[in-house]
Amino acid sequence: YHPERNIKRSEVTKMICVALNGGKEPNLSVPNTPTFSDVRGTADGWAEKYIESCVAQGIVSGVGGGRFSPAGNVTGSQLAKMLLVCLGYDADIEKFTGNAWETNVNVIATQKGLYVDLEGMDPSVAVTRDNAAQMVWNALQATMVTYKYTIVSENGQLVSKVELVEKNTTLLQSK
Secondary structure (H helix, E strand, O other): OOOEOEEHHHHHHHHHHHHHOOOOOOOOOOOOOOOOOOOOOOOOOHHHHHHHHHOOOOOOOOOOOOOOOOOOEEEHHHHHHHHHHOOOOOOOOOOOOOHHHHHHHHHHHHHHHOOOOOOOOOOOOOOHHHHHHHHHHHHHHEEEEEEEOOOOOOOOEEEEEEEEEEEEEHHHHHO
């Protein structure tokens, strides 16, 4: 297990897929054509099905240039972003992209309790396996969210309003 080691991008996708499947190994497949050029046929090829599943769900994306960097480290903020998406947050609506993404992620991650029992952790650096496991555990207990969309009239114009709504369930309860 080596809890003191940094968790890799490939490893975190497996953790997420298993957590989202109620702690059981999910039955996943891979596409005929891989999304990334640096996964299939490499030492990290074992993780392709988890990576592809997380990509399909909008939980992770590549690092650019058609690459995923499966052996790359994951920061606490990056993992928090992935877990918030698992909880139902929309990365675009919540501004988990762009220059202030890390601040926006960390504010909501703190509010949702993703950093509980990790008070000494710096979310801007590579996260260790034990801290990643704690974050996943915290996410499993956090309340899920959804969005409510309504059309309203403002100044004679129809405008779409988006409201964040807490669900009455956690990831643990939804499995």
